[in-house]
Amino acid sequence: MxxxxxxxxxxxxxxxxxxxxxxxxxxxxxxxxxxxxxxxxxxxxxxxxxxxxxxxxxxxxxxxxxxxxxxxxxxxxxxxxxxxxxxxxxxxxxxxxxxxxxxxxxxxxxxxxxxxxxxxxxxxxxxxxxxxxxxxxxxxxxxxxxAREARRTIEGMLAFRGEQLRDDLAFHARHAGSPRLVVAIAGASGLIGTQLVALLRTGGHRVIRMVRGPAEGPDEISWDPERGELDPADLEGVDAVVNLAGRPISTRFTARAEREILTSRVHGGDLIARTLARMRGGSGAPDGPGILVQASAIGAYGAQRPGEVLTEDDAFGDDVLARVCEAWEASSAPAARAGVRVVHLRTGIVLSDGGGALLPQIPMFLAGVGGRLAAPDAVLSWITLDDMTRAYAHALGADDLEGPVNAVAPAPVTSRELARTLGRVLHRPSLVPVPGFGPALLLGKEGAKELVRADQDVDASRLLGSGFDPAHTELEQALRHVLRRPMV
Incomplete structure (x- = not known):
């Protein structure tokens, strides 16, 4: 063949x-x-x-x-x-x-x-x-x-590679005038972190992973957020830190899990922020990393905000993930006070076949029993994994970007639209709404409400206004790239 x-x-x-x-x-x-x-x-x-x-x-x-x-x-x-x-x-x-x-x-x-x-x-x-x-x-x-499926799979892979290469080269070209950075990344082995390390390296930047165990080689440093251990000497010569570390939220919301989701983020964020502040002498002296890009999430606004268009100026919500995001973002305050440029990227629903909210839905659709997860008119604010990755790299080089930034595509969709589009891309029906008790059994009542039945129309204007140019602006185009399905 x-x-x-x-x-x-x-x-x-x-x-x-x-x-x-x-x-x-x-x-x-x-x-x-x-x-x-x-x-x-x-x-x-x-x-x-x-x-x-x-x-x-x-x-x-x-x-x-x-x-x-x-x-x-x-x-x-x-x-x-x-x-x-x-x-x-x-x-x-x-x-x-x-x-x-x-x-x-x-x-x-x-x-x-x-x-x-x-x-x-x-x-x-x-x-x-x-x-x-x-x-x-x-x-x-x-x-x-x-054999025909093998051919289709390989052709889809080659199409994915071609689009990925074009989009990455275009991204690097737009940032060609920015200096090459030394970037330390916490959470570098996760879904977004793995892609961010690779994107930065193909752009000529140097990446240092922050690892929980012993460091192996010059491109790793060891830290332990639970014990409060991070040696400032290990960050000498580093220009920026990206903090993606935290316990995964796609789990059953028990009291213990909620506590670990919170502490894993706040302890790590606070340790990094205090270390950067100490390196800068607390007075803005140009020592140590001057940029901190920290993950957050659109869960900051609360899961149920029907009928609103949410901007970074809106108040935090009052459910589990909103309180987590509020505390997580607050943990970086020592760095901001010391003159570090701090950006909180509030991540939307990340579309990827390698993890996140989309992955569990694919087998159901392929089996012919896929359908919407939330109320038909609930609004979902999504972003592809690749645009999320590029948003982090963009935030590192966008000198005027600071504070909370919504990282979502410019065209949110309803739960009904997502199901119909996913069904069309996979050539499968999308007529079977997922019963409410299913997600509740897996995630708990609160987890199902916040992770599956969210209704959030989140505005992307601040990110787009900073010069970010997303590769995937429409849902069908995005899903066809993510799932390697050609346009028909």
Missing amino acids: RIEARTPLDHGVDEALAWHERPGALVRLTPPGMARIEDPDAGGLEVGRRVAVRLGPPLLPTGLSPRWELRHASREDRGSGGTAVHSFVDSQVTGPFRTWRHQHEIAGTGSGSSEIRDRIDLELPGGIGETGGIGADEAAGIGGLP
């Missing part, structure tokens, strides 16, 4: 090649719901380098995730200047195919533009192709998928 694709770029061949050679490129090109990179810090296109991934969504245990190992088998550089061509080949060492050979070409097309050319030659298990042999349409593909 041969699969080919071409991706035109409004960027020169040298720029495209440099992006591919930086650590983080493979993470950005890999759909998070399709595979996990075993060594996300590795980069480069040198011959002999091996890359291994675990197939399947992040929630799948490692022991159940098939391992796929590829080797950079060859590289060729032809020509020079704006029409140079750089070619490299990946071949399978071990994995789901009988054979796999992927030739990538980064070709200059003159006038500051280039093109990515992909050609994949593969044999499915058993050597059966799409048209050869009895029952070819039922031949095993990736993980037992039919």
